[in-house]
Amino acid sequence: MPYCIIYYSEAVQTAITSLPDTLAARYIVLTRRMLDFGPNLGEPHTKAFGNGLFELRLKGADGIARVFFCTQVGQRIVMLHCFVKKTNKTPVRERRLAEARMKEIHHADPR
Numbered sequence: 001m002p003y004c005i006i007y008y009s010e011a012v013q014t015a016i017t018s019l020p021d022t023l024a025a026r027y028i029v030l031t032r033r034m035l036d037f038g039p040n041l042g043e044p045h046t047k048a049f050g051n052g053l054f055e056l057r058l059k060g061a062d063g064i065a066r067v068f069f070c071t072q073v074g075q076r077i078v079m080l081h082c083f084v085k086k087t088n089k090t091p092v093r094e095r096r097l098a099e100a101r102m103k104e105i106h107h108a109d110p111r
Contacts, residue, residue, distance in 0.1 A: 003035050003075045008101050015082040016067060022060025023084070027067065030056055039069065039077050049095065053080075053102055066090060068098030070105065078105055 007013040016027060030045055039054060040046060047055050049068075056067040064085040070078050081098040083091075 003038060003077055005031055005035065005077045005079060008078060008080045008105065012079055012082060016079065019058070019065055019082070019084070020060070020062030022062045023058045023065045026058045026060050027056070027065075030058070034077060038075075039071055051099075051102075052106075053095075053099060055090070066094070068095070068102075070102045072105065078102075080105070 007016075017024065019027060030041065033041060033045075034056075040048075044057055044059075047057060049055060052070050054069050054071075056069060058065040058067065066083060066085060067079055068081045070080060072078055080101040081094065083094050
């Protein structure tokens with residue numbers, strides 16, 4: 001069964017499609033690869049944060065962005081949150097937002 005990508009909300013999907021051109025292009029390339037080979041592309045493309053939370057690492061001429069995601073039963077990849085990085089470390093509030101959304105997704109899907 002192939003992988004599929006879904007979005008936590010329409011706002012997350014809009015944020016991703018509104019990324020600067022080079023970051024959006026990188027997102028497309030990496031997510032196509034995820035659909036074919038699964039969500040764990042390994043560093044430098046993806047990074048595990050533990051407890052089922054991962055980040056897709058986007059880098060381009062326009063800067064750096066991150067897209068947090070998790071997986072669900074049925075080979076679904078759920079994009080939880082997107083932001084453009086402005087510092088070297090991932091801001092704690094960005095990660096906490098993604099973790100809260102992941103918990104919400106897992107509680108709504110009892111499988």
